[in-house]
Amino acid sequence: MEKLRIRETDKRSMRAFAMGAVLFRMNGLLEETGFAWPASRREELRKLLAHTWSVKDEESLEKHLNWLWEEGSQASYRKTESFISALSFRDREHYFDRLNSNAALFNHARLVQMYSGKLSRAGIAAWDLGQYVFICRTAQSAGWLEAERSIELAAAAARKAQELYKNWPEFAAAYLAGRQIWNNQPSAEAAKPYIDCVSTLLTDSRSLWRRLPWDMSLEKDTIEEETENPLHSDLNSKA
Template sequence: MLYGCGVLSLHVRRNAGLSFFSKLLKVISHKKYQKNPLGKKLSPLQQSVLNIGAVNAEQTMFYCDSLETGSEKEEIRNNLAAYYDIIDEESALHTLEWLLERGHRVYFDAIKLFSAGISPSITDEILTPDEQLDTPRYMKNIKEMIESLTEKGYISSQADLRNQSVLAWDMGRLVLIARCCFECGYITEEKAWCYMEEAHKKCCAVYGDWKEFAAGYVIGRCMWGGMKQMPGGIMGIAEGLLRDPESPWQKVQLHVFEM
């Protein structure tokens, strides 16, 4: 069972007192799109690859321009264990493979025609028995978020759900987890980049630009968490990345193919 399949929570269960104050200081002093002062210079392609996880990086206050996150390793290790069941290389690779090959997009692909009001039933044959048990929750979440997604311009109408892909939601988390697993020593730098590059290739095959990517990410987040997970914050981060002149999305396009 994968815990907290959204983003790594900022809540730390050990050393709670010290961690709370260090985290509070970090939040107060946080500036958008933090850069690693000691980071290696990335090629445009490497930065575009890293930008697949830009929403997650902003939410967790990670560096936006390096494989290293800038966060405390103990905090990362605790969160990987608590929310993703990742404690070593084997569990790290299991989660990364799940995100790369299946993720939550399998649920969306099963329910999107029904949720769009086009089909009278879901495509449940693509789901495992365990996945079928979770499907009603995701259907409910999408239903309660359609109005907000339309008002914010992520979809043009309920029927527009049929044209969407939430691959971005899975690949954004893959980049986040690959970075964290590298920081903890569960996977090598080469392995981390390998997974992230595959995520980038998949996204380039589906999305034309960062705006389309952002829509896919937000829709996926809304399907996963619904209103209970307060999607307004994620929407704000995505909108900032699309608009802010200093945003990494403004610096490098999604479609960059040469080092």
């Protein structure tokens, strides 16, 4: 099984990868191995990336990572939230009545309404950033991203999250809301496995979220704007 090299930056690497800890755990990956996929699962994980995120090669990987960074599920959430909040109570009821015939649109609108005003100002960006980190590490195991680059991109996502959220609990609440909206499934039963996983990460003293502080330094040697898309400076530049 592939492992991250043991060196002085491992703690920083694991703090970066901790952003994707929920998806790593849900896929049976362990932090003891740096959330590395066994070589025997390469084809399985490639199918996972293709089926869930339409990531099939280096080009589609770059495209999807850019989308998660620039827009992601957060964009749709904000658009729907803004629209619903602008409606009067009566117009809102009429709007939902019209959506009754379309379960997907109805569920999305209801979920957005349910979480509107209950999350931090950053909304559900936590879900997008959590996916970003998971995909970076998984793409590295798939052979589409260098190990060092996967760490750099994950660290950039973690720094962005530090700017948007105050602590692990605030990040977790936004992450769960985002995942539920992305899955478009309002039932408590569908959300329970993820809620249980997040609860363990928040309460178990052995978990990364308890061992590694939210505000742990993730600074790089080079100086740049923290919110700048890290793909713009490297993956998009061709020699």
